[in-house]
Amino acid sequence: MHVLIAGGHGQIALFLTDLLHERGDQDRPLIRNIDHANDVQWAGGAPVVVDLEATTNEELDLVLTDIDAIVFAAGAGPGSSAERKETVDHQGSTLLVEAAKRVGTKRYVIVSSTGADPDHEGDELFDAYLRAKGRADRDLAGSGLDFTIIRPVRLTDAEGSRYVSLGGEVDSGEISRGDVAGIINEVLRSDNTIGKTFLASSGSTPIENAVQAL
Numbered sequence: 563m564h565v566l567i568a569g570g571h572g573q574i575a576l577f578l579t580d581l582l583h584e585r586g587d588q589d590r591p592l593i594r595n596i597d598h599a600n601d602v603q604w605a606g607g608a609p610v611v612v613d614l615e616a617t618t619n620e621e622l623d624l625v626l627t628d629i630d631a632i633v634f635a636a637g638a639g640p641g642s643s644a645e646r647k648e649t650v651d652h653q654g655s656t657l658l659v660e661a662a663k664r665v666g667t668k669r670y671v672i673v674s675s676t677g678a679d680p681d682h683e684g685d686e687l688f689d690a691y692l693r694a695k696g697r698a699d700r701d702l703a704g705s706g707l708d709f710t711i712i713r714p715v716r717l718t719d720a721e722g723s724r725y726v727s728l729g730g731e732v733d734s735g736e737i738s739r740g741d742v743a744g745i746i747n748e749v750l751r752s753d754n755t756i757g758k759t760f761l762a763s764s765g766s767t768p769i770e771n772a773v774q775a776l
């Protein structure tokens with residue numbers, strides 16, 4: 563499988579690149595800083611430099627050449643402005659959704675967030691974040707692509723236990739970034755997850771079983 567990861571130098575993305583590489587998949591992480599190329603190559607990816615806030619349709623169409631699936635794991639990150647939640651977390655994803663439609667890449671998996679809601683109210687930065695994530699999810703779900711929307715609870719830095727809880731309700735208030743990567747890796751191979759939106763936390767079910775049960 564040829565997989566493009568937006569946010570390719572992000573923590574979830576680097577765990578995912580490792581997993582894809584182990585399985586023999588071709589992984590094309592998008593980075594926006596050339597200094598991050600070594601880290602991504604070390605994990606087994608073939609990085610391409612694209613800034614989602616300064617790209618063009620032509621550039622995105624080109625980087626999607628031969629890609630079977632897109633994973634959106636980018637984010638403006640903590641400390642960023644409300645404007646950047648909108649330009650990265652929402653519009654960055656939606657630009658890729660539109661590009662996927664143009665070039666015919668059907669599969670699209672997004673790392674969303676618990677609480678994501680396009681109509682979420684409030685003026686705090688976290689409110690803007692939840693609105694941006696919700697708008698990205700809304701655009702993807704309405705796109706006609708083969709989408710999966712994963713909504714993790716609070717993320718920790720650990721590699722993970724490979725035991726999770728997935729669904730409309732979950733067992734715990736946190737999940738490791740390594741386990742989120744493990745879930746994405748499994749979702750990419752599991753057509754039963756197409757068209758599904760679900761929460762993800764740590765739990766007591768092996769990732770493979772939890773994904774198959776969705």
Ligand SMILES: NC(=O)c1ccc[n+]([C@@H]2O[C@H](COP(=O)([O-])OP(=O)(O)OC[C@H]3O[C@@H](n4cnc5c(N)ncnc54)[C@H](OP(=O)(O)O)[C@@H]3O)[C@@H](O)[C@H]2O)c1
Binds near residue numbers: 595650675717739
């Ligand atoms: N923190 C939580 O508890 C939590 C909970 C649920 C969901 N999430 C979501 O999980 C996702 C991934 O989390 P993570 O911890 O792996 O993220 P991360 O380590 O912060 O990585 C995000 C990546 O997005 C990239 N990025 C930012 N602006 C960009 C742009 N304009 N163009 C291209 N790439 C850009 C960053 O690049 P640079 O390295 O160049 O900045 C970074 O590599 C995020 O969408 C986040 O919102 C977080």
